[in-house]
Amino acid sequence: MSSYEVLTDPRSALAEGSRTTTFAAVLLPSRRAQLIALATGALLIAATAIAGVALNRVGVPLHADAAPLFGFLHPHLGPGTPLAVALAIAVVVWGPPLAARLPWRGLLIASYAAALAWTVSLALVDGWRAGITERLTDWTEYLHDVPRVHDIPAMIGGFTQHVLAGQPHSWTVHVSGHPPGALLVYTWLDRLGLGGGTWASVVTLLVGALAAVAVPVTVRALHDERAARAVVPFVVLFPGAVWMGVSADGLFTGVATTGIALLALRRALPSLLGGLSLGAALFLSYGLTLVTVIALAVGLINRSWRSLLIAALGASVVAAVFAAFGFWWLDGYHLVIQRYHQGDFAQRPYAYWVFGNLGALLLSAGPLTAAALT
Incomplete structure (x- = not known):
C-alpha cells in the first residue's frame, strides 16, 4: 500500500x-516530502511565535499579544472543556473507521453534527454567556449597529458615508471593515424576530458548520470519494473553529465553502447557486475575493468553463443588486484601506507580518496543511 x-x-x-x-x-506523513513540509511548517510557526514574543517585549507595535495570532494568551478551563476533550478523543479513535463505513449521506450528516458540536464546545470554554450569547454584542461587533438600521435600502446606499473614523455616526470596527453584507444578515435576523446575541450566535454557528459538509463534497467532486471520506475527521476537528465560534468568520466560512462545493458539482443549477453564494461572500468580507482563485482552480480541475460562466453570472447578479441599491464594492474597499491607516494597526511592522500571517494560517488551518500540499 x-x-x-x-x-x-x-x-x-x-x-x-x-x-x-x-x-x-x-x-x-509517510513520504519524505511530507515530513519536510510538516517540519518546515512547524518551524515557521515556532519562529513567528518566538519573534512575536521578542518584538512585543521590546515594545514593537505588533498589536497582537499572542502573535502571530491576534489575541491574548489566557489559558483557562470552562464548561466546554470536558466536551471538547471527549469529542476530540472520540473523533481520533472512531472518526476514520466511521468515515470509511458510513453511507455517504449519513457521513455528511455526522460530519456536520460533529463539527457543530466541536465549535460549540470550544465556545463554551468561556461559558454560555461570554462564549455564545454575548460574543456578538460587543461594541466592535455587528449587533452594535443593527439598531441604527431603520431603512435597509438607505443603509446600503449610504453605507460608505460612515466607513471612515472621526466623523459623526461612523460604523463600529467590524461593520466599517467589511462590506454591508454581514450587517444586512444580522439586521434581517432582527427583522424576523430573531434579534439579540443568542440568535445571532446560533445562526452563525449553524452556517459555519456547513464547511464540514462542503469540504468533503468538494473533494469528492474534484477527486474521489475515498479522499473525501479521509478528510472528514480533519474537517471536524478544524483548529480554526475556535474563531468561528462565535464570530462572523463562521458565517463567512460557511457561505464561501458552500459556494465552492456547489460549483464543484459541475451542474447548471448548483453552479448558479454556487455563484450566488460566492457573490454573497464577496459582500460579507473584502478578503474573500481570494476565493475567486479557488473557484478558478475548481473550474480548471473540472475542465468546465460552462460552470464557471454560470457561477460568474450568479455572482454578477449579487453585485448588480448591491450596486442598484447604491453600494459599489470598490468604493467600500478603498475606504476600508483609509480606515485602516486611521488606526493604530497601521503601525504594525510589515516585515514581521509577511511571515506572521503564514504562521497564523498554519495554526488556524492545522500544521498538517503543509504536508497535505506536497
Missing part, C-alpha cells in the same frame, strides 16, 4: 485485514 493510499483511502486499510483504520494511519 502506498503512502498516498493510506492518506486518502481509510477503507483500504480495513480491507487488508491485518491493519485497521486509525487516526494515525491518515495523520502521520
Whole structure:
C-alpha cells in the first residue's frame, strides 16, 4: 500500500485485514516530502511565535499579544472543556473507521453534527454567556449597529458615508471593515424576530458548520470519494473553529465553502447557486475575493468553463443588486484601506507580518496543511 493510499483511502486499510483504520494511519506523513513540509511548517510557526514574543517585549507595535495570532494568551478551563476533550478523543479513535463505513449521506450528516458540536464546545470554554450569547454584542461587533438600521435600502446606499473614523455616526470596527453584507444578515435576523446575541450566535454557528459538509463534497467532486471520506475527521476537528465560534468568520466560512462545493458539482443549477453564494461572500468580507482563485482552480480541475460562466453570472447578479441599491464594492474597499491607516494597526511592522500571517494560517488551518500540499 502506498503512502498516498493510506492518506486518502481509510477503507483500504480495513480491507487488508491485518491493519485497521486509525487516526494515525491518515495523520502521520509517510513520504519524505511530507515530513519536510510538516517540519518546515512547524518551524515557521515556532519562529513567528518566538519573534512575536521578542518584538512585543521590546515594545514593537505588533498589536497582537499572542502573535502571530491576534489575541491574548489566557489559558483557562470552562464548561466546554470536558466536551471538547471527549469529542476530540472520540473523533481520533472512531472518526476514520466511521468515515470509511458510513453511507455517504449519513457521513455528511455526522460530519456536520460533529463539527457543530466541536465549535460549540470550544465556545463554551468561556461559558454560555461570554462564549455564545454575548460574543456578538460587543461594541466592535455587528449587533452594535443593527439598531441604527431603520431603512435597509438607505443603509446600503449610504453605507460608505460612515466607513471612515472621526466623523459623526461612523460604523463600529467590524461593520466599517467589511462590506454591508454581514450587517444586512444580522439586521434581517432582527427583522424576523430573531434579534439579540443568542440568535445571532446560533445562526452563525449553524452556517459555519456547513464547511464540514462542503469540504468533503468538494473533494469528492474534484477527486474521489475515498479522499473525501479521509478528510472528514480533519474537517471536524478544524483548529480554526475556535474563531468561528462565535464570530462572523463562521458565517463567512460557511457561505464561501458552500459556494465552492456547489460549483464543484459541475451542474447548471448548483453552479448558479454556487455563484450566488460566492457573490454573497464577496459582500460579507473584502478578503474573500481570494476565493475567486479557488473557484478558478475548481473550474480548471473540472475542465468546465460552462460552470464557471454560470457561477460568474450568479455572482454578477449579487453585485448588480448591491450596486442598484447604491453600494459599489470598490468604493467600500478603498475606504476600508483609509480606515485602516486611521488606526493604530497601521503601525504594525510589515516585515514581521509577511511571515506572521503564514504562521497564523498554519495554526488556524492545522500544521498538517503543509504536508497535505506536497
